[in-house]
Amino acid sequence: SLTAGLALLVALAGVHGCDDDSFSETKSTNISVTPGSIDFDPEPPGSQSVARVITLRQDGETDLSVTNVYLESTQFSGAAQCDRVSLGLGRNDPLPEALNEGCHFIIEERAGARAYPWVLGNNESLQVNVAYRSVGDTASDWKLVVESNALDRERVEVDLRVRREQPEWGGTQLISFTIDGGQEFGIMRNSGSGLLNVADFRVEYLTPQPVNPDTQEPIDEFRVRADSSLPWNLDNQTAQTYTVVYDPVDQEADVAEIVFTSENALTPEYRVRLTSEPVFSIIDVSPNPAVFGVPMLPERDRRVILTVANRGLKNLNIESILINQPNSEYAIDASSPRSFQLQAGQSQELLVIYTPASAEGSDAQLLITSDADQGADDQRLTTVPLLRSGDAL
Numbered sequence: 001s002l003t004a005g006l007a008l009l010v011a012l013a014g015v016h017g018c019d020d021d022s023f024s025e026t027k028s029t030n031i032s033v034t035p036g037s038i039d040f041d042p043e044p045p046g047s048q049s050v051a052r053v054i055t056l057r058q059d060g061e062t063d064l065s066v067t068n069v070y071l072e073s074t075q076f077s078g079a080a081q082c083d084r085v086s087l088g089l090g091r092n093d094p095l096p097e098a099l100n101e102g103c104h105f106i107i108e109e110r111a112g113a114r115a116y117p118w119v120l121g122n123n124e125s126l127q128v129n130v131a132y133r134s135v136g137d138t139a140s141d142w143k144l145v146v147e148s149n150a151l152d153r154e155r156v157e158v159d160l161r162v163r164r165e166q167p168e169w170g171g172t173q174l175i176s177f178t179i180d181g182g183q184e185f186g187i188m189r190n191s192g193s194g195l196l197n198v199a200d201f202r203v204e205y206l207t208p209q210p211v212n213p214d215t216q217e218p219i220d221e222f223r224v225r226a227d228s229s230l231p232w233n234l235d236n237q238t239a240q241t242y243t244v245v246y247d248p249v250d251q252e253a254d255v256a257e258i259v260f261t262s263e264n265a266l267t268p269e270y271r272v273r274l275t276s277e278p279v280f281s282i283i284d285v286s287p288n289p290a291v292f293g294v295p296m297l298p299e300r301d302r303r304v305i306l307t308v309a310n311r312g313l314k315n316l317n318i319e320s321i322l323i324n325q326p327n328s329e330y331a332i333d334a335s336s337p338r339s340f341q342l343q344a345g346q347s348q349e350l351l352v353i354y355t356p357a358s359a360e361g362s363d364a365q366l367l368i369t370s371d372a373d374q375g376a377d378d379q380r381l382t383t384v385p386l387l388r389s390g391d392a393l
């Protein structure tokens with residue numbers, strides 16, 4: 001048996017030797033392209049962004065052969081020609097007329113003027129610089145395409161996008177005066193992105209204007225002055241101020257609106273209320289009371305979204321929100337704020353979670369402390385019953 005065992009080992013060794021002679025190890029060819037996508041900031045019409053760098057790297061065990069790098073877009077059939085190197089142009093040279101309006105993106109530099117293929121050895125890399133050009137319509141569906149001999153990655157795409165401009169009106173919503181008149185200031189800001197264009201403004205009266213007996217012309221009791229010349233083009237880091245003077249000629253309350261207008265169709269106008277009437281903040285919470293119901297298996301909890309709203313014209317400050325229950329079967333979700341400000345007409349959602357500790361469950365109260373002039377149960381306190389069922393109603 002010992003002799004037989006030795007014979008088997010010799011036979012296995014012979015087979016192993018044949019394997020070494022007959023097969024060679026397969027080595028992979030791979031590519032790394034970073035970043036996988038680029039978001040460019042919007043640029044003024046006719047201008048060009050700073051070029052962004054895309055790095056091509058050999059990421060396998062054998063040489064990488066890059067056979068083509070070009071731009072592609074369903075928006076422009078000539079996208080592959082948007083390449084200053086291929087065109088023999090410098091950065092400041094104008095593009096041919098046929099390309100000027102179509103090349104929303106352009107390759108600024110790419111591995112010098114080397115002809116394809118670009119061969120990259122162990123961990124070698126090359127860079128391609130791409131810039132955004134603000135021309136024509138909004139850029140859409142553009143990508144940089146890299147073709148190579150990489151295993152299963154013969155074509156790699158880098159998405160090229162432009163962040164959408166979404167300007168949004170922000171700032172003062174209400175300016176109130178006493179019946180005796182006075183002077184106040186307002187602020188205009190861009191609460192969104194991109195540029196907010198403020199082209200002009202006008203005053204519209206919501207109550208009858210007194211009439212000059214000599215000229216029979218209406219008297220402007222509200223006068224608005226921009227503190228810097230219009231138009232304003234505001235990014236989200238800047239603001240502009242304006243002055244409102246109220247000079248009443250009688251003891252009647254007056255209400256008007258400043259209507260700010262824009263040349264941007266996305267933000268056509270913004271209205272600021274001017275009034276000498278008394279103004280109030282009015283808190284409104286719904287649903288009130290809040291009925292949760294009993295969790296049914298496999299549920300462990302029940303959830304209700306409450307809405308806190310300001311139904312008045314004056315700013316409403318919510319100072320604190322808490323639940324009056326010792327055993328904490330009810331909880332305010334961590335994502336919900338406990339203090340905030342609501343301007344006229346604004347609202348804020350609160351998520352309250354009920355997790356009963358027993359079959360009987362319990363009820364509780366949500367307590368909201370605010371500076372509301374109206375709507376609160378007490379001078380500063382609004383109480384919302386939190387009920388496990390509607391039986392308590």
